[in-house]
Amino acid sequence: xxxxxxxxxxxxxxxxxxxxxxxxxxxxxxxxxxxxxxxxxxxxxxxxxxxxxxxxxxxxxxxxxxxxxxxxxxxxxxxxxxxxxxxxxxxxxxxxxxxxxxxxxxxxxxxxxxxxxxxxxxxxxxxxxxxxxxxxxxxxxxxxxxxxxxxxxxxxxxxxxxxxxxxxxxxxxxxxxxxxxxxxxxxxxxxxxxxxxxxxxxxxxxxxxxxxxxxxxxxxxxxxxxxxxxxxxxxxxxxxxxxxxxxxxxxxxxxxxxxxxxxxxxxxxxxxxxxxxxxxxxxxxxxxxxxxxxxxxxxxxxxxxxxxxxxxxxxxxxxxxxxxxxxxxxxxxxxxxxxxxxxxxxxxxxxxxxxxxxxxxxxxxxxxxxxxxxxxxxxxxxxxxxxxxxxxxxxxxxxxxxxxxxxxxxxxxxxxxxxxxxxxxxxxxxxxxxxxxxxxxxxxxxxxxxxxxxxxxxxxxxxxxxxxxxxxxxxxxxxxxxxxxxxxxxxxxxxxxxxxxxxxxxxxxxxxxxxxxxxxxxxxxxxxxxxxxxxxxxxxxxxxxxxxxxxxxxxxxxxxxxxxxxxxxxxxxxxx
Amino acid sequence: xxxxxxxxxxxxxxxxxxxxxxxxxxxxxxxxxxxxxxxxxxxxxxxxxxxxxxxxxxxxxxxxxxxxxxxxxxxxxxxxxxxxxxxxxxxxxxxxxxxxxxxxxxxxxxxxxxxxxxxxxxxxxxxxxxxxxxxxxxxxxxxxxxxxxxxxxxxxxxxxxxxxxxxxx
Numbered sequence: 001x002x003x004x005x006x007x008x009x010x011x012x013x014x015x016x017x018x019x020x021x022x023x024x025x026x027x028x029x030x031x032x033x034x035x036x037x038x039x040x041x042x043x044x045x046x047x048x049x050x051x052x053x054x055x056x057x058x059x060x061x062x063x064x065x066x067x068x069x070x071x072x073x074x075x076x077x078x079x080x081x082x083x084x085x086x087x088x089x090x091x092x093x094x095x096x097x098x099x100x101x102x103x104x105x106x107x108x109x110x111x112x113x114x115x116x117x118x119x120x121x122x123x124x125x126x127x128x129x130x131x132x133x134x135x136x137x138x139x140x141x142x143x144x145x146x147x148x149x150x151x152x153x154x155x156x157x158x159x160x161x162x163x164x165x166x167x168x169x170x171x172x173x174x175x176x177x178x179x180x181x182x183x184x185x186x187x188x189x190x191x192x193x194x195x196x197x198x199x200x201x202x203x204x205x206x207x208x209x210x211x212x213x214x215x216x217x218x219x220x221x222x223x224x225x226x227x228x229x230x231x232x233x234x235x236x237x238x239x240x241x242x243x244x245x246x247x248x249x250x251x252x253x254x255x256x257x258x259x260x261x262x263x264x265x266x267x268x269x270x271x272x273x274x275x276x277x278x279x280x281x282x283x284x285x286x287x288x289x290x291x292x293x294x295x296x297x298x299x300x301x302x303x304x305x306x307x308x309x310x311x312x313x314x315x316x317x318x319x320x321x322x323x324x325x326x327x328x329x330x331x332x333x334x335x336x337x338x339x340x341x342x343x344x345x346x347x348x349x350x351x352x353x354x355x356x357x358x359x360x361x362x363x364x365x366x367x368x369x370x371x372x373x374x375x376x377x378x379x380x381x382x383x384x385x386x387x388x389x390x391x392x393x394x395x396x397x398x399x400x401x402x403x404x405x406x407x408x409x410x411x412x413x414x415x416x417x418x419x420x421x422x423x424x425x426x427x428x429x430x431x432x433x434x435x436x437x438x439x440x441x442x443x444x445x446x447x448x449x450x451x452x453x454x455x456x457x458x459x460x461x462x463x464x465x466x467x468x469x470x471x472x473x474x475x476x477x478x479x480x481x482x483x484x485x486x487x488x489x490x491x492x493x494x495x496x497x498x499x500x501x502x503x504x505x506x507x508x509x510x511x512x513x514x515x516x517x518x519x520x521x522x523x524x525x526x527x528x529x530x531x532x533x534x535x536x537x538x539x540x541x542x543x544x545x546x547x548x549x550x551x552x553x554x555x556x557x558x559x560x561x562x563x564x565x566x567x568x569x570x571x572x573x574x575x576x
Numbered sequence: 577x578x579x580x581x582x583x584x585x586x587x588x589x590x591x592x593x594x595x596x597x598x599x600x601x602x603x604x605x606x607x608x609x610x611x612x613x614x615x616x617x618x619x620x621x622x623x624x625x626x627x628x629x630x631x632x633x634x635x636x637x638x639x640x641x642x643x644x645x646x647x648x649x650x651x652x653x654x655x656x657x658x659x660x661x662x663x664x665x666x667x668x669x670x671x672x673x674x675x676x677x678x679x680x681x682x683x684x685x686x687x688x689x690x691x692x693x694x695x696x697x698x699x700x701x702x703x704x705x706x707x708x709x710x711x712x713x714x715x716x717x718x719x720x721x722x723x724x725x726x727x728x729x730x731x732x733x734x735x736x737x738x739x740x741x742x743x744x745x
Contacts, residue, residue, distance in 0.1 A: 207588075207619070207620060208619075208620045209619055209620075279726060281726070288735075293735050293737075294735075295590075295733065295734045295735075296590075296614055297590060297614070298587070298588055298589070298620045298621050298622050299620050300614065300620075305692060306693065308733075309693070309723065311693075537693065552692065552694070552723065552724070554723070555723060555725070555731070555735065556725065556726050557725070
């Protein structure tokens with residue numbers, strides 16, 4: 001848990017170089033060593049984020065499929081000081097738990113003050129949170145302004161909690177997404193301009209047309225430009241509940257990632273609304289876990305019907321080994337997963353909205369005590385059930401955003417793990433903090449023997465359902481990097497499968513598995529998932545790919561506490 | 577002799593399209609097989625198809641310019657049994673409450689029942705219809721796709737109450 005974050009001052013870093021209207025860090029006619037130190041630092045940051053130089057359009061860690069001899073933009077994993085090292089990014093991280101998808105009374109389907117959400121999230125173990133009210137006409141005119149003072153007040157009241165302002169973007173031609181920026185004097189103006197110009201609800205741009213898809217790309221370009229010009233230090237975009245309505249097509253996801261690498265960094269691997277599946281017989285809402293209960297619409301991409309439901313509480317894009325997520329990773333480019341609450345109204349809540357007509361004010365008045373327990377709400381508080389754990393170098397806003405951008409992320413449900421560290425290292429390397437961590441890329445000569453080491457702190461404290469979760473199994477998933485697919489709407493890849501499973505014994509506090517990856521002959525990635533072992537079934541692509549994967553969730557009878565999983569993001573191996 | 581017709585109004589919403597057509601069919605809805613089709617030509621929208629047995633006629637609106645190809649595609653999907661979601665079909669009104677798979681196959685035009693993410697159904701498997709049964713044309717058969725449901729039952733994939741696609745949440 002982070003304490004004493006102290007001050008988070010952020011200076012406007014725009015420096016105007018002589019004769020150029022570009023900020024100095026952007027003006028590549030000025031050599032690195034002639035820049036002021038702060039501009040040099042900013043240029044290095046922009047390079048790492050994939051926002052500067054020839055590599056921008058084709059940013060990717062691995063060369064496969066990337067054309068034109070562009071310098072790889074190191075969109076993930078390569079810490080500045082380790083750019084030239086074969087093994088990068090060692091060292092210890094502070095693992096900060098967070099949630100990038102939280103609603104307040106500035107959403108027409110929300111009800112809480114910012115401080116309500118932040119207090120609860122903090123009490124449930126979160127270090128960072130992003131307030132993401134829905135883009136809408138009311139929000140663009142009223143809410144985006146009014147929520148900012150509440151966020152500033154929450155930062156002041158709870159100094160050891162990082163509270164970002166963001167919004168839930170109605171992506172033109174697609175689903176929702178989180179957009180958020182590093183705090184600073186322009187956070188509000190950048191978000192407001194973004195919402196007014198690029199939100200599909202504000203712009204009536206929801207249909208799956210090429211023009212609307214292009215508007216989404218323009219929105220991401222706007223964010224990239226805001227970062228380049230130093231209006232905000234950083235901006236991130238993540239696709240929310242991506243498979244829920246079938247309207248995030250594979251080529252759109254690829255398009256976002258490729259348009260703004262370093263900003264468009266990933267998707268919710270698991271949606272919020274996890275209480276939805278609790279059965280009516282047990283006093284729950286009796287709905288779909290994750291509120292994934294829809295069917296194809298006119299705007300849907302022709303995904304199979306299986307994609308419209310959660311599997312073990314996770315989105316089908318993530319839960320399917322060899323599915324859409326792996327087809328993105330197999331290109332050799334980053335695309336990370338997160339897990340969030342999407343908290344609007346909480347299961348077993350007794351408070352009610354302060355007024356009934358959102359349209360009168362553009363927000364709901366402060367909640368009031370309603371006197372009855374609501375069993376139809378489908379959400380848990382931030383941090384109560386889903387957590388996104390980010391490896392940060394310090395307790396700061398920028399470090400959390402860096403950790404997210406670099407893919408140092410693992411996610412879990414129900415407090416399944418107390419901690420996780422995972423590295424790929426040269427076989428036999430026993431040095432402390434050796435190896436390449438989550439999200440990183442290890443670059444080795446062909447033939448180098450590598451091993452994966454997974455160290456897990458098992459849960460020893462009860463979770464918020466008052467039991468100590470028991471990890472039963474850990475699966476190692478490996479996929480070949482095969483480059484850009486011939487079909488940009490591909491959502492499977494043939495070379496990824498569960499390669500090894502470890503059973504987890506009982507009565508331990510910590511377990512560590514070392515898995516020999518063999519001699520590296522070509523580029524690949526490795527990722528890990530684990531489960532309490534309560535529910536399992538063959539994966540969508542069959543038992544040869546995933547024999548004991550998550551089972552499809554039963555609508556109306558999916559107890560989220562009785563089906564717990566964790567997922568890590570990948571580590572890449574690049575051969576040369 | 578059954579006649580297959582495809583037509584199109586450039587509908588955007590599946591449920592609204594279905595509602596309009598069911599009203600138009602009135603008492604004849606149990607004698608035809610009428611489907612919605614999700615098409616991406618010329619752009620994403622909902623088209624219709626209908627199979628009319630001898631002696632049944634329906635007054636259909638003209639297909640607007642530019643949608644003739646889509647209407648033809650809807651007809652082709654239906655005729656070949658490769659696509660379309662049936663919202664009117666013989667026996668639909670009998671599919672209410674809890675029924676066995678055998679009941680569904682004998683009471684209605686549905687020809688097979690599949691289970692997504694679960695063990696195959698047997699004739700005795702109970703189906704919680706939720707009074708909303710919308711089979712799909714798949715591989716030449718009018719197929720009810722189901723999911724595991726409470727108490728070992730199965731239930732149709734499509735739920736009666738959906739969160740509208742473009743709503744919040």
